[in-house]
Amino acid sequence: MILHAWARRPVFAIAMAGLFLCASGTGPVRAGELQGEAGTAEAAKAPPPAPRPSNSTADHSKFEALRGPFANGSEVTKACLTCHNEAGHQFQKSVHWTWEYKNEKTGQTLGKRNLVNNFCTNARGNEGMCAMCHAGYNWTSANFDFSKQENIDCVVCHEQTGTYYKTPTTKGNAACSIMFEGLKPIDWPKVAQSVGRPERANCGTCHFNGGGGDGVKHGDLDSSLTNPPRELDVHMSKELNFACTKCHLSKKHIIAGSRYDMNAHDTEGTGKPGLRRDVATCESCHGTAPHPKNQLVGFKLNGHVAKVACQTCHIPALARGGVATIVDWDWREAGKTKDGAGFSEETYVQGNGEHRHTYRSIKGAFTYGETAPEKGRELLPYYAWFDGQMRYTTIDTAFDPSKQPVPINSFQGSYEDPKSRIWPFKRMHTVQPYDKGNNTFVYMHLWGEDKDAYWGNYDFGRAIEVGMKENSRPYSGQYGFVETYSYWPTTHMVAPKEKALACHECHAKNGRLAALAGFYMPGRDHFEWLDWAGYLLIAATFVGVILHAMLRGLALCYRKEQKHD
Amino acid sequence: MTDDSIGGLIDPKHPRFLKRDVMIYSYYERFWHWSQAALIFTLFFSGLGLHGTHGLLDFRTAVKVHTVAAIALVVLWIFTTFWNFTTGQWKQYLFKKGIWPVIRFYAWGILCSEPHPYKKSLQRKQNALQSLAYMSFMVLVGPALWSTGVVYLLYDFWSHYPWAGEALTYTAFVHTAAAFIMAAFVIIHIYMTTTGKTAFHYVRTMITGYDSIELSEVEEAYIQETKTVPMKPSQVIK
Numbered sequence: 085m086i087l088h089a090w091a092r093r094p095v096f097a098i099a100m101a102g103l104f105l106c107a108s109g110t111g112p113v114r115a116g117e118l119q120g121e122a123g124t125a126e127a128a129k130a131p132p133p134a135p136r137p138s139n140s141t142a143d144h145s146k147f148e149a150l151r152g153p154f155a156n157g158s159e160v161t162k163a164c165l166t167c168h169n170e171a172g173h174q175f176q177k178s179v180h181w182t183w184e185y186k187n188e189k190t191g192q193t194l195g196k197r198n199l200v201n202n203f204c205t206n207a208r209g210n211e212g213m214c215a216m217c218h219a220g221y222n223w224t225s226a227n228f229d230f231s232k233q234e235n236i237d238c239v240v241c242h243e244q245t246g247t248y249y250k251t252p253t254t255k256g257n258a259a260c261s262i263m264f265e266g267l268k269p270i271d272w273p274k275v276a277q278s279v280g281r282p283e284r285a286n287c288g289t290c291h292f293n294g295g296g297g298d299g300v301k302h303g304d305l306d307s308s309l310t311n312p313p314r315e316l317d318v319h320m321s322k323e324l325n326f327a328c329t330k331c332h333l334s335k336k337h338i339i340a341g342s343r344y345d346m347n348a349h350d351t352e353g354t355g356k357p358g359l360r361r362d363v364a365t366c367e368s369c370h371g372t373a374p375h376p377k378n379q380l381v382g383f384k385l386n387g388h389v390a391k392v393a394c395q396t397c398h399i400p401a402l403a404r405g406g407v408a409t410i411v412d413w414d415w416r417e418a419g420k421t422k423d424g425a426g427f428s429e430e431t432y433v434q435g436n437g438e439h440r441h442t443y444r445s446i447k448g449a450f451t452y453g454e455t456a457p458e459k460g461r462e463l464l465p466y467y468a469w470f471d472g473q474m475r476y477t478t479i480d481t482a483f484d485p486s487k488q489p490v491p492i493n494s495f496q497g498s499y500e501d502p503k504s505r506i507w508p509f510k511r512m513h514t515v516q517p518y519d520k521g522n523n524t525f526v527y528m529h530l531w532g533e534d535k536d537a538y539w540g541n542y543d544f545g546r547a548i549e550v551g552m553k554e555n556s557r558p559y560s561g562q563y564g565f566v567e568t569y570s571y572w573p574t575t576h577m578v579a580p581k582e583k584a585l586a587c588h589e590c591h592a593k594n595g596r597l598a599a600l601a602g603f604y605m606p607g608r609d610h611f612e613w614l615d616w617a618g619y620l621l622i623a624a625t626f627v628g629v630i631l632h633a634m635l636r637g638l639a640l641c642y643r644k645e646q647k648h649d
Numbered sequence: 650m651t652d653d654s655i656g657g658l659i660d661p662k663h664p665r666f667l668k669r670d671v672m673i674y675s676y677y678e679r680f681w682h683w684s685q686a687a688l689i690f691t692l693f694f695s696g697l698g699l700h701g702t703h704g705l706l707d708f709r710t711a712v713k714v715h716t717v718a719a720i721a722l723v724v725l726w727i728f729t730t731f732w733n734f735t736t737g738q739w740k741q742y743l744f745k746k747g748i749w750p751v752i753r754f755y756a757w758g759i760l761c762s763e764p765h766p767y768k769k770s771l772q773r774k775q776n777a778l779q780s781l782a783y784m785s786f787m788v789l790v791g792p793a794l795w796s797t798g799v800v801y802l803l804y805d806f807w808s809h810y811p812w813a814g815e816a817l818t819y820t821a822f823v824h825t826a827a828a829f830i831m832a833a834f835v836i837i838h839i840y841m842t843t844t845g846k847t848a849f850h851y852v853r854t855m856i857t858g859y860d861s862i863e864l865s866e867v868e869e870a871y872i873q874e875t876k877t878v879p880m881k882p883s884q885v886i887k
Contacts, residue, residue: 380716381709387805499814588708593701604818607701607708611822618829625833629840632755636844639760 135244136325138280145277152273157221158234160276165233172233174337180219181236183207185344190475194344200479200525202413202492202514202568203295204447209551212254213531217290224253226555241286242279247271250289256531257540284320285310287328296447297440299407303453303463303510304576308405308436316405317577331369333361340364343573348393348472348497349505366394393470393505397585398578402463402510403454405577406436411463412451413514416565419542420445426542435459446530446539465508465574467597469497472504474571479557482523489513489567499603506600508574515567517544519552521560527551666863670881671872673774674858678738681729682855688725689835691718696828719798726795741774742784748777759844768863786834793827 144150149163165172179185184195196207196214207214208226215223220235222228229235239248251264292298292307299306314321319330332341341364350365353372360368367374372389376382388397403409421427426445434440435456443449453463474493477483483490497504519526529551530538538547544563552559590597591607598608674682695715698706706714733739750766755778758766767776775783797820807813845851854860859881864872872880 380713384712384716384805387808390805390808500811502809502811586707586709587712591699591708603814604821606699606821609821610701611825614822614826614829618825618832621829621833622836625836629836633840633843635760639762 136280136283136327140280144279147277150273150276152276154272154276157237157239157272160272161221161234161236161238163276164238164279171238171337172236175219175236176230176233178219178337178339179342179344180241180337180339182230183218185342187344189345189473192476192478194476194478198478199476200492200527201295202512202516202570203301203410204530205415205516205525206479206527206530206551209527209529209555210531212256213252213260215253216250217293222253239275239279240289241282243275243286244278244280244283245271245275246285248275252531254531255533257533257537260531260539281327282329283327291328295410297410299403299405299409301409301512302572302574302576303402303409303411303465304399304572304574306403306405306407306409308407309576312405312577314580315583316579318580319578331364333364335361344474346470346472346474346573348470348507349390349503366398370394390502391499391505393507395573395575395578396465396467396506396508398581399465399508399574399576400579400583400585400589401455402465402508402574402577404456404579406434406454406456407438408432408434408440408452408454409463409510410450411453411510411512413448413512413516414450415448415514415516417443418445418448418538419544421542435461445542464596466511466571467506467508467600468495468571469499469501469504469600469602470495470507470509470573471497471501477525479525479527481525483566485518485520485523485564485566489569490518492568492570495571506597510572510574512570512572513567514570515565517548517563518566519548519560520562520564522558524557526559526563527555527557529554665866667866667869667883668861669864669869669872669883670859671862671864672858672879673860673862674855675878676858677732679855679858681725681732684725685722685729688718688722689831691715692722693828693832693835700825716802719795719802723795723799726791742780742787744784745775745777745780748781751776751778755841755844782834782838790827790830790834793823794831797821797824797827 147167149166150160154160154163161172175181179195182195183197184193186193198208200206204210204214211218211223211225211228215228219237219240220228221237222235237250240250247268248270249267251267252261255261288305288307288310291302291305292309293300294305295301299308309317309320311322312320314323318324319326329339332339334340340362347363347365350363350367351372352360352363353367354360354369367389373386374389374394375385377386420443427443428441428445429443430439431442432440432450432452434452435454435458440452441450442452453461455462472495474495476493477490497507517526517528518524526548528538528544528547529536530547532540535541536543536546536550538544541547548563549559549561551557585596588607589595591605593608595608597605692715695706695711695718697703698711699708699715733742747766754763754766757763765776800820801817801824804813804817807816810816842851842855843849845854858879869880872878
């Protein structure tokens with residue numbers, strides 16, 4: 085079974101209800117409601133946010149062009165572009181469209197179109213499934229025409245009915261396609277007329293489900309943020325009710341805050357009003373000295389800003405919203421069958437009560453992590469000095485398999501580097517296939533109707549051979565498994581300030597930053613021999629004065645006795 | 650002269666010495682001593698907490714306490730330095746001759762009930778060993794502590810320099826080392842207070858300010874007349 089869990093979409097609800105919860109007859113519901121039925125998480129109980137009042141100067145429901153009828157999404161897009169005649173050109177430059185990012189600083193060509201990851205491993209060659217999260221239509225294979233503006237999907241980001249959904253662009257194997265059948269047809273005019281600025285639910289459609297399911301990838305982005313309580317996220321809860329775009333500002337459809345090129349230490353701060361549209365840093369709103377300057381502790385904390393990312397203290401743990409994240413994935417376990425058919429197991433019950441896959445024949449075995457105090461679970465971030473620059477082990481990069489885990493992405497940073505700060509990460513560990521002869525990663529052919537697709541035949545050899553060949557990559561013909569790490573900078577799920585990390589969480593001998601080397605940290609670090617010498621000096625002084633006092637006492641007694649004589 | 654009985658008795662050629670209870674430690678001096686003592690204890694205790702020696706204070710509390718106490722102590726020292734120079738009391742800390750007899754006394758003589766080789770007077774409150782100890786406290790251990798402490802406190806103003814990591818390490822090292830030496834000093838200092846006529850004699854002196862000092866008649870008359878220093882009424886029966 086393939087499932088991209090669609091957090092707020094009927095397809096998600098139906099698939100979840102029909103395939104995982106084994107309930108029957110469940111109609112289309114929103115993700116929040118589904119969680120409410122299944123679990124007890126706070127996030128699920130919170131009332132849904134009131135629809136944001138529109139400040140738009142146009143009521144899209146009154147536009148002639150949006151009356152329809154529309155046969156498909158492309159026709160809606162054409163209608164949008166009759167007025168928004170620059171939007172297409174703008175969007176064609178966006179990574180949401182190109183799935184490609186050229187990093188000028190490292191010279192690396194990144195993006196989903198190219199990269200290997202340590203979840204489902206590669207979107208390339210599996211567009212029939214993966215392009216369900218492409219903001220476009222009809223990307224079925226490597227031959228997608230990026231110049232055709234009618235292929236842009238405007239509504240996935242802008243529609244506000246919550247009834248819109250996307251399905252895989254190709255059919256896939258029968259076992260997979262079944263869950264996308266029988267869906268209620270999309271009411272295109274209604275969807276088109278509802279458009280507005282993107283809400284959390286729009287972005288969350290894909291970004292909450294990265295890695296193949298709710299919360300799988302990030303550990304700080306999952307469906308609990310659709311409608312979070314203040315405890316989970318101070319900015320997105322109903323009090324402030326930030327849309328993602330409040331921080332991820334856009335300019336001509338280019339959205340700030342890509343993890344491909346981060347600013348780990350923003351020294352500019354708020355900038356002049358309205359000027360900064362290229363950053364999504366905390367500092368761009370809170371400034372570079374956000375704690376009370378007239379208090380001792382506030383002053384000290386403002387000093388920390390130079391070396392410690394805001395996220396390090398203000399996001400005290402990962403996956404706090406009742407939705408777990410996958411921390412370990414073992415592809416070696418994939419391909420087991422029962423009576424000749426693939427199967428899955430759901431032995432993990434996450435914070436909100438939902439059952440999660442711990443095994444799937446098509447993907448392997450999963451280990452989850454989350455912070456759910458009532459279940460005694462805690463998932464702490466991995467902390468490291470980070471200069472904002474990710475370097476990727478791409479499909480072209482040969483690595484040394486004797487040095488495992490191989491980093492999918494790596495970064496540098498140090499105490500000395502002014503661009504670096506201590507950041508929290510979700511660190512993902514995976515055992516995944518690689519080309520044993522060339523020591524590179526591989527593109528696997530996972531999705532397809534053909535006999536070579538792994539999600540159907542469970543044969544790594546054929547899936548890799550075809551995946552490499554179709555994408556013109558050299559393949560030695562021998563595959564093995566390699567351990568990998570990927571690092572996901574943590575930046576969402578900002579806790580209320582009273583829940584921020586206490587000083588002693590780090591300023592302690594075995595605190596959270598125990599592993600970070602190269603600098604002296606009070607409370608954590610010691611000069612061992614100096615401590616020994618110091619305590620010894622104090623002890624010796626004590627012994628010295630006690631001995632002296634005893635001698636004085638003895639001498640006095642001696643004199644008294646003499647006097648008596 | 651209002652009291653001619655004194656004036657008439659003084660014979661400069663044959664000076665007589667009288668024991669009188671004189672306030673040898675002024676109000677300010679005692680305030681300085683005890684507030685410094687309290688601050689140093691506070692600093693040592695909270696410092697050990699920051700260092701991780703004990704876990705009796707939450708790190709945040711320890712930082713607050715340590716910083717406030719440190720700033721208070723620096724202010725106290727600045728003020729006291731001013732006081733020491735304006736009153737001329739700084740001379741008390743100058744090196745004096747006769748340190749060996751004092752060392753010998755504490756090592757040996759004290760055990761044999763020998764008299765202290767040093768005579769306290771108004772102008773010479775401290776013996777040679779005390780002067781040396783306090784002087785080294787004030788010019789070596791003290792400055793090592795407060796200078797590194799101030800540098801430590803202002804870390805946030807220089808943390809952006811590339812050498813900051815190394816500098817912080819050295820600063821912490823010197824600060825910690827000086828704190829240990831200070832601790833040893835304080836232990837000995839407290840022990841030494843028990844070596845007076847009685848175990849609490851010196852402590853009482855430091856609290857009340859009064860000690861029995863041998864005064865020449867001229868000094869006695871001068872103090873009585875000018876009241877430069879408080880002096881208790883004479884116990885001697887006329």
